[in-house]
Amino acid sequence: MLECQQLTKRFGERLALDALDLRVGGGEIFCLLGANGAGKTTTINLMLGFHTPTSGTVRVGGVDPAADPHAARALLAYIPEQVNLYPLLTGLENLEYFVQISNGRRYSRDDLMGYFTQAGLSSADAGRRLGEYSKGMRQKVGIAVALAKQAKALLLDEPLSGLDPKAANEFCSLLIALKERGTAILLATHDLMRARDIGARVGIMRAGRMLAQRDTTELTHNELEQVYLDLMRA
Numbered sequence: 001m002l003e004c005q006q007l008t009k010r011f012g013e014r015l016a017l018d019a020l021d022l023r024v025g026g027g028e029i030f031c032l033l034g035a036n037g038a039g040k041t042t043t044i045n046l047m048l049g050f051h052t053p054t055s056g057t058v059r060v061g062g063v064d065p066a067a068d069p070h071a072a073r074a075l076l077a078y079i080p081e082q083v084n085l086y087p088l089l090t091g092l093e094n095l096e097y098f099v100q101i102s103n104g105r106r107y108s109r110d111d112l113m114g115y116f117t118q119a120g121l122s123s124a125d126a127g128r129r130l131g132e133y134s135k136g137m138r139q140k141v142g143i144a145v146a147l148a149k150q151a152k153a154l155l156l157d158e159p160l161s162g163l164d165p166k167a168a169n170e171f172c173s174l175l176i177a178l179k180e181r182g183t184a185i186l187l188a189t190h191d192l193m194r195a196r197d198i199g200a201r202v203g204i205m206r207a208g209r210m211l212a213q214r215d216t217t218e219l220t221h222n223e224l225e226q227v228y229l230d231l232m233r234a
């Protein structure tokens, strides 16, 4: 569903991504790990068609996002670290608006409420203004958008940072539920423990390069941490 082959991105002299190979299939959670500046956000931005590759290819469901960003984004949902929604609209109005601009469809209030509650938000919160929502609740509106537009793939950039342990746990359970519905999930995170728990595979990046990809069933938490630290030191 998500595929990069020898994907390279330069910003002037800076090599942000260096011949990245990556595949994420439907029903799989792949976690991208790496220090600040490793190239995780650049990878996601290339999938969204926000940047064009310097060389190599990126495909979303077979679509080249640089050539046809609208077609690629129609297949995707994206949850950045800070979900930017309209603070003066209610949670449900935000859901309605963002789904409509992404696929042009209008949903009944009952359908919208169904997606809202499937994303772990209560019907009592639907009428509250977004500006009153916590970070975890705003992230869940992002999940509701993914559910409503039936996104084939979900891209998440540091969604767990700043969430308390209970909210992070709930959020990870939602990701697992989406995976089980067949969604391909690419999650950039610094949280090695949760990456190990929810990812089928992890990829460890440094300075634009994918240094290792591991099946999480092969590694304990401590082993993953050791592999990560060894690669960061090398």
Ligand SMILES: Nc1ncnc2c1ncn2[C@@H]1O[C@H](COP(=O)(O)OP(=O)(O)OP(=O)(O)O)[C@@H](O)[C@H]1O
Pocket (backbone or CB within 6 Å): 011, 014, 015, 016, 034, 035, 036, 037, 038, 039, 040, 041, 042, 043
């Ligand atoms: N628009 C841009 N113009 C110039 N350089 C950029 C741009 N976007 C990213 N970079 C550079 O590309 C490299 C990779 O950045 P990127 O944001 O992809 O890293 P990251 O792994 O997401 O880091 P973090 O964990 O801090 O979010 C960095 O050196 C960054 O400064």
